[in-house]
Amino acid sequence: MMAEAQKVESLEFRAEVQQLLNILSHSLYKEREIFLRELISNASDALHRVQFVQLTNDDVLDSDAELAIRATIDEEANTITVADTGIGMTRDELVENLGTIAHSGAMAFLKTLEEGHKLEEIIGQFGVGFYAVFMVAEEVRVTTRSYLPEAGAWTWISTGDSTYRLTPAEKAERGTVVEIQLKEEAKEFASPWRLEQIVQAYSNYVSFPIYVGDEVANQQTAIWRQPSSEVDEDAYHDFYRQLTMDFEAPLLHFHLVSDVPVEIRSILYVPRGRDQGILRSRTDYGLKLYSRKVLIQDRNKDLLPEYLRFVEGVVDSADIPLNVARETVQSSRAIGHIRRALRSRLIKSLQELGEEDPEAYQVFWEAWGPFIKEGVATDLAGRDDLLPLLRFPTSKSGGDLVALSEYAERMQEGQTEIYYLLGDSLRSVERSPHLDAFRSNDLEVLYLVDPLDAFMVQSLREFEGNSLANVDDPDLDLPETESPADQPTPELEPEPFARLIARFRKVLGDRVAEVRESRVLKGSPCRLVSSGGGSERDLQRVRRLLEEDYEVPAKILEINRTHRLIRDLSRLSEQPAADPLVDLTIEQLFDNLLLLEGLHPGPAEMVPRIHSLLEQAAAAALPEDD
Secondary structure (H helix, E strand, O other), X not given: OHHHHHOOEEEXXXXXXXHHHHHHHHOOXXXXXXXXXXXXXXXXXXXXXXXXXXXXXXXXXXOOOOOOEEEEEEOOOOEEEEEXXXXXXXXXXXXXXXXXXXXXXXXXXXXXXXXXXXXXXXXXXXXXXXXXXXXXXXXXXXXXXXXXXXXXXXEEEEOOOOEEEEEEEOOOOOEEEEEEEEXXXXXXXXXXXXXXXXXXXXXXXXXXXXXXXOEEOOOOOOHHHOOHHHOOHHHHHHHHHHHHOOOOOOOXXXXXXXXXXXXXXXXXXXXXXXXXXXXOOOOOOOEEEEEOOEEEXXXXXXXXXXXXXXXXXXXXXXXXXXXXXXXXXXXXXXXXXXHHHHHHHHHHHHHHHHHHOHHHHHHHHHHHHHHHHHHHHHOOOOHHHHHHHOOEOEOOOOOOOEOXXXXXXXXXXXXXXXXXXXXXXXXXXXXXXXXXXXXXXXXXXXXEOOOOHHHHHHHOOEEOOEEEEXXXXXXXXXXXXXXXXXXXXXXXXHHHHHHHHHHHHXXXXXXXXXXEEOOOOOOOOEEEEXXXXXXXHHHHHHHHHHOOOXXXXXXXXXXXXXXXXXXXXXXXXXXXXXXXXXXXXXXXXXXXXXXXXOOXXXXXXXXXXXXXXXXXXXXXXXXXXX
């Protein structure tokens, strides 16, 4: 009888299991090192279970044993052993747990794959993480003993083919030991350094010590799972440096703990700048995603909108449904809840930073402002939440940044529109002739000088009931404001002015759509305004940024008949000998406007003309006898 009990049992998997194991070990996982993460996760689960049992049961085998995981290596034999002091398994549990794929619908799993479904679409149906070990193993031996004192020890042996073996074993201690005979091409894992690297990458925050040899390889303490009241600023900053290799303190961080409607344990950081140090090893973006402190994804891009990709941090949730490989997250209601919660809290924190520390917010805006503008342009549903974060220089701010709400508070009585001016730089827009009427009427204008502004303003058409209006709109109806009485200014008579307009049309030809008198210019001789609606005018700048063969559209040229240069040019145009100078001046005035608008296709082409104008000006200034 004893001999019969001690013999090895050879059990057959179902016929399809060999095919299934081949899929799991060769097609499901992207990186072979995942096998250790899966074994450690299983060991951690077993330790948690026995820890729970010990709360109510004193009759536990080895009740004083350290709750730990140990990985050891025999480099000469090319083996790895992963052992735990967890809850262990009886013979029946061993068959049930390690035979799960043979008894939980393997054929249905294969059929699903044959029907064209992707592996990431099949969520949580199979406990297959253990079988990742066959990516690196020629043979696996699992020896286990249950926490129940009366249970014996058993060994499960498999090479990943159509059968597995069971045999009684000699094991006095509670827990499970997984012995892996590595494949020849997997010898790299028979290295303490390599195992420590994998532990720190994927299992650094497992609650129990993970020994590699005699040394503890994991950190264990996950500060995002601690109450925020127990974590000081130095700990937050230390974790940020560890996370990013950025040794400059972040601009802000927040610690989010929530259990409803889904569990969230998260710490997010906003870096101080785009250059986060020469030691920064990653150029990709995304948050670290954990499930019960086990790393699932190093860079998850689904937990925040793409325009918030500058944010660093970790998210841990036990409620995220995972695919069979734990490597990608299924789009689900839980993910949606987490995404909304993180986004909402982040935007609230940025608003508070802007209100409480404007200097720090300016640092944020200089580094990450374009990302917020991208959000305004692309996130139509969430755009209104982002509007309080926007900042712009204005014609009255002296270079400081102004929120839209500040602009709205300073609007003139009777003003119903928020005026903006698109340009390539502050220096160019400050010299724009479009500002003449706004300065004389004491009206503030937003300066939009970021390349993204032309995209953003397509979506940003109003704020707090006030529509946005481009100052190059020729039909703007400006509100009447009190201002000192204008001094009488000489102006051209209608006839010579009409002749000058005709001269402009002749010189510029089809480069302009129309030449006409300006109703608003004060200190500038002329300006270019766009025909078409406001959206179409803004799109012209977008096209200039996107199209390689962009051609400047024909605009309307408006002329200020009171400006001295225009009056002098009119008198010159009556003198045939001055024709070359008149034409050069008209050409240069037009090019100046293109330059200020940021539309000139080749500014260098102006140089010969400027030289000619200078020569003529110098000659005219010399005494006639010279």
